[in-house]
Amino acid sequence: MTSPIDTSDTTTGPVLSMHGITKRFGAVEALVDVTFEVRPREVVGLIGDNAAGKSTLAKIIAGALQPTAGLIEIDGAGVTIGSPSAAHRLGIATVFQDLALCENLDVSANLFLGRELNATGFLHEGRMAQLTRSVLRDLRAQIPSIHTPLHQLSGGQRQAVAIARTLIGEPRLVVLDEPTASLSVAQTAEVLTLIERLRDLGLGVVFISHNLTDIGATCDRIEVLRHGRNNGSFAGSSVRQADLIAAITGAPGYGTAHS
Ligand SMILES: Nc1ncnc2c1ncn2[C@@H]1O[C@H](COP(=O)(O)OP(=O)(O)OP(=O)(O)O)[C@@H](O)[C@H]1O
Numbered sequence: 001m002t003s004p005i006d007t008s009d010t011t012t013g014p015v016l017s018m019h020g021i022t023k024r025f026g027a028v029e030a031l032v033d034v035t036f037e038v039r040p041r042e043v044v045g046l047i048g049d050n051a052a053g054k055s056t057l058a059k060i061i062a063g064a065l066q067p068t069a070g071l072i073e074i075d076g077a078g079v080t081i082g083s084p085s086a087a088h089r090l091g092i093a094t095v096f097q098d099l100a101l102c103e104n105l106d107v108s109a110n111l112f113l114g115r116e117l118n119a120t121g122f123l124h125e126g127r128m129a130q131l132t133r134s135v136l137r138d139l140r141a142q143i144p145s146i147h148t149p150l151h152q153l154s155g156g157q158r159q160a161v162a163i164a165r166t167l168i169g170e171p172r173l174v175v176l177d178e179p180t181a182s183l184s185v186a187q188t189a190e191v192l193t194l195i196e197r198l199r200d201l202g203l204g205v206v207f208i209s210h211n212l213t214d215i216g217a218t219c220d221r222i223e224v225l226r227h228g229r230n231n232g233s234f235a236g237s238s239v240r241q242a243d244l245i246a247a248i249t250g251a252p253g254y255g256t257a258h259s
Helices: 054-061 084-089 107-111 125-139 155-167 185-200 212-218 241-249
Strands: 016-025 028-038 042-047 069-074 092-095 173-177 204-208 221-226 229-235
Touching: 016 054, 028 042, 028 054, 028 204, 028 221, 028 229, 042 054, 042 185, 042 212, 054 092, 054 173, 054 204, 084 092, 092 155, 107 125, 107 155, 125 155, 125 185, 155 173, 155 185, 185 204, 185 212, 204 212, 212 241, 221 241, 229 241
Parallel strands: 042 204, 042 221, 092 173, 173 204
Antiparallel strands: 016 028, 016 069, 221 229
């Protein structure tokens, strides 16, 4: 339960591979011929201006939207991610900005929300508590107690609970949509550390953000979308913010797709 794929070799094939992804909403082309890949043990930043198509791509990965065209592969095999539960079965976990947690429930109950363990018809609270502690230990998340109600936690701790919740399903890939938005500097640092832990656990991570400092500090690779198209791919370690901004805004040299 708490041992996601332990893949230490980043030369292995992508866990997620998307080619020619197009998504139309009527006349609106939200995504056009997009390519996107994530390898095990890799954090890929997905950035772009408002309406660039980031959330649409995340929703397609999460099974909440279907692409109009394109090919999706998980571990090299073509798949259709027809629903959020299909994504879950394929080892894809997504944390959207609303976190989808319950304020009045405690940490452990939130981790198992909607998928409580049953033993002879009863909630198996002891086992859920054990797994909750194990997942939080794997992440080294700073949570006061697994019995603390969610409404008593900080924004960063809530994000930690939402990220810990993804590990219950033994994911290969975790998609985080703006996980540091509206967090303090200290809470942001904690969440960035959690993202690095997910990578250390062998997972592929998609990190969507408008914050280029957070992206630059954490990502192995950064993919830029502009007007629904690929508009630049950068190695995280060596990237300059000016180059990211140029790709996001379409400065000269970055005005076309697939630069
Ligand atoms: N359900 C929908 N119906 C119609 N148009 C949509 C729908 N969802 C997204 N769009 C359009 O698709 C485009 C891409 O939107 P998307 O939300 O993916 O961008 P984004 O990069 O996530 O933006 P932001 O950073 O502002 O959240 C926008 O023009 C948006 O208006």
